[in-house]
Amino acid sequence: xxxxxxxxxxxxxxxxxxxxxxxxxxxxxxxxxxxxxxxxxxxxxxxxxxxxxxxxxxxxxxxxxxxxxxxxxxxxxxxxxxxxxxxxxxxxxxxxxxxxxxxxxxxxxxxxxxxxxxxxxxxxxxxxxxxxxxxxxxxxxxxxxxxxxxxxxxxxxxxxxxxxxxxxxxxxxxxxxxxxxxxxxxxxxxxxxxxxxxxxxxxxxxxxxxxxxxxxxxxxxxxxxxxxxxxxxxxxxxxxxxxxxxxxxxxxxxxxxxxxxxxxxxxxxxxxxxxxxxxxxxxxxxxxxxxxxxxxxxxxxxxxxxxxxxxxxxxxxxxxxxxxxxxxxxxxxxxxxxxxxxxxxxxxxxxxxxxxxxxxxxxxxxxxxxxxxxxxxxxxxxxxxxxxxxxxxxxxxxxxxxxxxxxxxxxx
Amino acid sequence: xxxxxxxxxxxxxxxxxxxxxxxxxxxxxxxxxxxxxxxxxxxxxxxxxxxxxxxxxxxxxxxxxxxxxxxxxxxxxxxxxxxxxxxxxxxxxxxxxxxxxxxxxxxxxxxxxxxxxxxxxxxxxxxxxxxxxxxxxxxxxxxxxxxxxxxxxxxxxxxxxxxxxxxxxxxxxxxxxxxxxxxxxxxxxxxxxxxxxxxxxxxxxxxxxxxxxxxxxxxxxxxxxxxxxxxxxxxxxxxxxxxxxxxxxxxxxxxxxxxxxxxxxxxxxxxxxxxxxxxxxxxxxxxxxxxxxxxxxxxxxxxxxxxxxxxxxxxxxxxxxxxxxxxxxxxxxxxxxxxxxxxxxxxxxxxxxxxxxxxxxxx
Numbered sequence: 001x002x003x004x005x006x007x008x009x010x011x012x013x014x015x016x017x018x019x020x021x022x023x024x025x026x027x028x029x030x031x032x033x034x035x036x037x038x039x040x041x042x043x044x045x046x047x048x049x050x051x052x053x054x055x056x057x058x059x060x061x062x063x064x065x066x067x068x069x070x071x072x073x074x075x076x077x078x079x080x081x082x083x084x085x086x087x088x089x090x091x092x093x094x095x096x097x098x099x100x101x102x103x104x105x106x107x108x109x110x111x112x113x114x115x116x117x118x119x120x121x122x123x124x125x126x127x128x129x130x131x132x133x134x135x136x137x138x139x140x141x142x143x144x145x146x147x148x149x150x151x152x153x154x155x156x157x158x159x160x161x162x163x164x165x166x167x168x169x170x171x172x173x174x175x176x177x178x179x180x181x182x183x184x185x186x187x188x189x190x191x192x193x194x195x196x197x198x199x200x201x202x203x204x205x206x207x208x209x210x211x212x213x214x215x216x217x218x219x220x221x222x223x224x225x226x227x228x229x230x231x232x233x234x235x236x237x238x239x240x241x242x243x244x245x246x247x248x249x250x251x252x253x254x255x256x257x258x259x260x261x262x263x264x265x266x267x268x269x270x271x272x273x274x275x276x277x278x279x280x281x282x283x284x285x286x287x288x289x290x291x292x293x294x295x296x297x298x299x300x301x302x303x304x305x306x307x308x309x310x311x312x313x314x315x316x317x318x319x320x321x322x323x324x325x326x327x328x329x330x331x332x333x334x335x336x337x338x339x340x341x342x343x344x345x346x347x348x349x350x351x352x353x354x355x356x357x358x359x360x361x362x363x364x365x366x367x368x369x370x371x372x373x374x375x376x377x378x379x380x381x382x383x384x385x386x387x388x389x390x391x392x393x394x395x396x397x398x399x400x401x402x403x404x405x406x407x408x409x410x411x412x
Numbered sequence: 413x414x415x416x417x418x419x420x421x422x423x424x425x426x427x428x429x430x431x432x433x434x435x436x437x438x439x440x441x442x443x444x445x446x447x448x449x450x451x452x453x454x455x456x457x458x459x460x461x462x463x464x465x466x467x468x469x470x471x472x473x474x475x476x477x478x479x480x481x482x483x484x485x486x487x488x489x490x491x492x493x494x495x496x497x498x499x500x501x502x503x504x505x506x507x508x509x510x511x512x513x514x515x516x517x518x519x520x521x522x523x524x525x526x527x528x529x530x531x532x533x534x535x536x537x538x539x540x541x542x543x544x545x546x547x548x549x550x551x552x553x554x555x556x557x558x559x560x561x562x563x564x565x566x567x568x569x570x571x572x573x574x575x576x577x578x579x580x581x582x583x584x585x586x587x588x589x590x591x592x593x594x595x596x597x598x599x600x601x602x603x604x605x606x607x608x609x610x611x612x613x614x615x616x617x618x619x620x621x622x623x624x625x626x627x628x629x630x631x632x633x634x635x636x637x638x639x640x641x642x643x644x645x646x647x648x649x650x651x652x653x654x655x656x657x658x659x660x661x662x663x664x665x666x667x668x669x670x671x672x673x674x675x676x677x678x679x680x681x682x683x684x685x686x687x688x689x690x691x692x693x694x695x696x697x698x699x700x701x702x703x704x705x706x707x708x709x710x711x712x713x714x715x716x717x718x719x720x721x722x723x724x725x726x727x728x729x730x731x732x733x734x735x736x737x738x739x740x741x742x743x744x745x746x747x748x749x750x751x752x753x754x755x756x757x758x759x760x761x762x763x764x765x766x767x768x769x770x771x772x773x774x775x
Contacts, residue, residue: 272771279774288762288771292713299688299710303416310417319681382670388680389673393653396668 007057010064017043017068026074035077035111038069044077044110048094052106060309077112080356084167085109085116089175092245096192096233105173105194117171118249119162119195119219120242124412126164127383130186130239131402131410134160134221136178136193142228156180156193156231158201158224164377168204168217170355171197175245176226177238182408189407190238194230201225211369212349215357249378258298263324264331264360264367265294271338278338287338290331297323315392322384325374328359332367339364414701415483416691422487429466429491432459437495439740446599451498452567460499461532467505468530470513470632475523477530482632486639486694493643493719496743498600500535500564502640507633508536508572511579514625515617522616525570525581536570536581537562538629539606545756546630546708547764551576558607563754565591565604573613579622580613587611598750600743631708634755635697638690638711644748645683645715645722648741652676652726659731672729679725686718706768712761716752723748 048054125132181189201224206214233241336343461467471477528534541561588611656667696707723745727734
């Protein structure tokens with residue numbers, strides 16, 4: 001992107017961050033007030049446009065700001081708690097939202113005042129997400145009121161059921177995809193909306209999982225009214241909009257920078273060092289093999305990061321999540337065996353509703369069970385392997401019979 | 413921070429080496445040469461090592477080299493792996509050169525040898541079995557006996573012989589030296605048994621200096637072998653993808669079947685990972701990072717398996733044609749499997765790693 005006025009460089013960002021800290025000393029400024037000031041100074045996500053929490057500079061410069069803020073012990077916005085908003089809703093709103101939507105939603109999202117969730121998956125539409133059946137129809141009353149030539153302005157009435165919704169019980173807003181035209185093929189008749197989770201038609205029920213806790217929810221939508229102003233992108237173009245969300249989801253699941261032994265391998269390596277009594281030759285070889293794979297995965301992630309910083313994004317990002325899913329499962333499985341008698345115990349089966357996902361938290365049994373989701377959530381490994389094969393390697397897609405048929409004519 | 417990318421210079425070097433090799437090597441030529449008494453193409457070596465200057469990448473300019481680094485040498489090795497080229501590059505331009513660089517390079521015999529190696533005119537090999545991992549401890553007491561499995565010895569003018577007294581330089585044509593070709597699993601990297609009987613050589617350095625220098629040579633060999641393994645794996649994957657897109661069965665390209673797509677996608681993930689590991693090792697060697705031993709052990713514990721799997725998948729996914737003598741796939745499998753043993757198996761490197769990262773074996 002070219003601009004006539006010079007963009008701030010690292011030195012300028014450092015200066016602006018210090019100005020922010022001077023004007024709003026973290027020690028005497030309220031948590032939320034500081035975050036708002038940081039957003040308004042364009043230091044929230046520096047690669048976002050000016051006025052929307054950024055300065056339109058390369059993403060890599062965020063490190064400069066973060067280092068200054070960390071050194072000053074400034075409060076952060078708890079990115080893990082608001083991960084869906086930051087990682088998925090925000091980039092989608094930035095790309096497809098109206099000016100009004102961007103100004104309304106991005107600031108409270110980033111500050112953490114408003115938590116977001118994602119109403120995509122359905123009981124009958126997981127890996128085949130475009131098969132979704134939740135319906136959105138124009139509200140006849142507002143359509144009539146607006147007149148024939150203003151169908152774009154009508155409100156929408158949504159009915160259906162969503163599932164696997166993290167944070168739904170905490171969320172103020174949701175990104176939602178729903179079917180608006182059943183007479184066209186399944187990828188085409190979908191529209192993308194912003195759904196108000198406080199609407200009386202929204203019912204959130206905890207969905208208890210394999211770990212015993214209810215990290216996810218199922219969400220029932222009954223005559224939920226969505227105003228025209230909360231449609232994101234054009235009517236019928238929701239699948240295209242959703243691609244932005246999904247790509248960002250996979251990057252945020254697999255692409256972050258981690259230190260050596262920073263992932264699932266860390267606790268196992270520590271246990272190995274601290275507990276010579278548990279060591280066997282078989283476990284030693286398996287541990288070393290997985291240690292090497294974890295280190296290589298870390299290096300591959302770091303190489304991907306360097307490519308992004310150098311402005312040469314490669315297709316490697318699509319693979320990182322696959323690798324981490326497999327490694328998490330193998331390493332946590334080994335850990336249960338390593339612990340022997342203790343591996344037979346489990347911390348706590350009491351149902352709880354955590355506010356964030358913590359893959360490496362709690363104990364070995366939890367890690368083992370939770371990691372089973374890593375190859376399912378955010379796209380199953382099987383679907384992601386297809387994506388790599390077709391988009392990266394250029395292999396042909398399998399024959400399909402659902403591409404040209406109207407959604408309503410497909411078997412369900 | 414380790415630089416895991418390729419520089420523009422490295423990309424240019426790659427393009428030049430690839431183009432040279434593509435013009436000179438084909439499967440029938442490789443096969444007939446491998447089955448002859450002269451497994452090396454001296455003209456190819458002259459073009460690659462001398463004219464292109466790749467033999468001297470690691471040698472300082474004042475000794476006639478390029479004064480480049482392991483990062484560039486790694487790129488050359490990726491290309492040599494991609495083409496399973498029979499060239500004594502890893503053994504002479506990397507291992508023997510590194511060993512000599514670990515000695516006193518101001519001394520005339522060492523400087524003379526390095527200059528000869530950098531020009532691509534001389535070829536030297538370290539007289540140890542190809543399977544020797546960094547950290548070798550047992551050495552013969554003098555210039556005596558037989559060393560088997562010495563790679564590229566039949567191309568060498570100079571043999572660098574590590575003994576408990578120190579490192580000797582021995583003229584390969586000297587009286588009492590016998591270099592007997594063996595039948596290697598890898599047709600493109602000849603092995604020999606080298607016998608010394610009443611031989612005289614130049615003692616280049618004392619025992620302690622030699623030991624460190626030999627370690628340095630083996631470490632560079634193991635570290636850069638990862639780049640050769642990466643090249644092998646890359647070729648195997650690309651060729652398999654190309655073939656399965658073209659080959660039709662059941663009225664469609666076989667590459668469109670999910671069972672095959674997943675295998676190739678999985679292989680791609682491993683190739684991407686191997687590239688990160690190989691680059692990390694090359695960069696660590698180039699910068700003299702304190703983590704070099706760790707980076708090399710990780711690369712060798714990982715990349716060998718990827719190359720072997722890529723070659724095995726290449727053969728399987730090619731079906732019957734992959735099993736034939738005239739298709740090049742078997743040359744890659746033989747090189748990959750041989751490389752998995754060269755400079756220490758994955759298991760040997762995991763054992764080294766256990767000490768480096770404090771994950772000790774049970775007592």
